[in-house]
Amino acid sequence: MDIRFVKRDVLKEKPDQKHLGFGKYMTDYMFVMDWTKEDGWKDARIVPEGPISLEPACVTLHYAQETFEGMKAYRTAEGKIQLFRPEMNAKRMINSNARLCMPEFPVDMFVEAVKALVKVEADWVPSEPETSLYIRPFMFATEAALGVHMASAYKFMIICCPVGAYYAEGINPVKILVEDELVRAVKGGTGFTKCGGNYAGSILGQVKAEKLGYSQVLWLDGEHRKYVEEVGTMNIMFKIAGEIYTAPIEGTVLPGVTRDSMIHLLRDWGYKVNETRLSVDDLMKAGHDGTLEEVFGTGTAAVISPVGELRYKDDVVTINDFKIGELTQKLYDTLTGIQWGKLPDKYGWTVPVE
Structure with missing residues (x-):
């Protein structure tokens, strides 16, 4: 690509890394590229980060035609910068856009x-x-015309922000509420995509969880409200x-880059990973009979987040005495070790920025 560069007159003051x-501090520049039905992709440019102008009738504002990605750049001890499996984010955005x-x-x-x-x-x-540069590629329709249809113009952009730990609790276990009324996704919908509408629809459940003292919501399937x-x-x-259990990628769950990486590691270490439906009843039963040994969330922003408590309706289970599990810690140390260049990357996951 021929990328045009527009220099900023005055650079921003950088925040305290500690x-x-x-998501609080945006960097100096952003990448922008436009698409039109007539010309396809054109005018790749890196310009000063700042407001963008949209018509009030911009279809994205009314019909939410937008997608995004989340990824990071890491600085190694030698001062080099590297990305982590960026091609997976690119392919996922293609699927979301389709x-x-x-x-x-x-x-x-x-x-x-x-x-x-x-x-x-x-x-x-x-x-x-524990710090990195968070990268947010996103795309949205820019055509100004009311009416639900595929737009004739789109904009692809990338913004960045330096980040610390995603959760204030850090790597310490969090409390999660199982949502039994609202649903996040159904088969045939957009659950597998990374689009803003999925997240907007989840906020009510998050608010409900926080009122009860929980950090996050665990969603059940939209059809039966039975499977986690x-x-x-x-x-x-x-x-x-x-054994490890996680929901299968069948159209209602986001195909996470971190999820895929964790599964690779776990299988290499000899663990049986079951990508299968697990009922909330069986999960809570395992919590009470002591066979539920560890629970952890995986994602680019948080990397890995141990879960110390699950609540489903009026039933509450504590996992591993509310301590981070041995396997959870090993997964975190290994994956972040690869990302920050502290451990060898035998999978070819890291991509240098040179």
């Missing part, structure tokens, strides 16, 4: 755009332990009697 939080009738942004262009922006923003990639699927911002895995 107090980054998550479901929402949006144009495909090719894998090679996606990875090139991410690399180009991260290279420009190299000084923003933090070096403090995923947490609002993460896939989730259960270690029961020495």
Whole structure:
């Protein structure tokens, strides 16, 4: 791609790396590229980060035709910068776009755009332990015309922000509420896509959970409200009697990059990973009879999040005495070790930004 660069007059002041939080501080620049029905993708550019102008009739504002991705850039101890499996994010966005009738942004262009922006923003990639540069590629319709239809114009953008730990609790166990009234996704819907509507629809459950003192919601399947699927911002895995259980990728669960990476690691270590439906009743039974040994969420933002308590209706179980499990810790240490370059990458997952 020929990427045009527009230099910023005055660079932003960088935040304290020890107090980054998550998603608070945007970097100096953003990547932008436009698509029209007539010309396809055109005018790739890196420009100063700032507001964008939209017509009030922009179809995305009315019909939510948008998708996004979440990924990170990591600084190694040697000062080098690397990405983690960016091609998986690119392919997932292609699948999300296809479901929402949006144009495909090719894998090679996606990875090139991410690399180009991260290279420009190299000084923003933090070096403090547990920190990284969060990368948010997203696409949305820009046509100004009311009416539900595939739009004639779209914009692909990437913004970045340096981040610390996703949860204030850090790697400590969190409490999760099983939602038994609302549903997140159904087969044939958009549950497998990364689109804003999925997250907007989950906020009510999150609010309900927080009022009861829980950090996140564990969603059940939309058809039977019986099988555990995923947490609002993460896939989730259960270690029961020495085996791993996680919901299958059948159209209602996001195919997480971290999820896939964890499954690779677990199977390499000899664990049996069951990608199968697990009923909430069986899960709670395992919690009470002691066979539920560990529970952990997986996702790009949090990496891995141990679960110390599950509540379903009026039934509550505590997992592993509300301590992080041995396997959960090993998974976290191994995956982050690969991401930050502390451990060898035998899978070829890391991609240098040079």
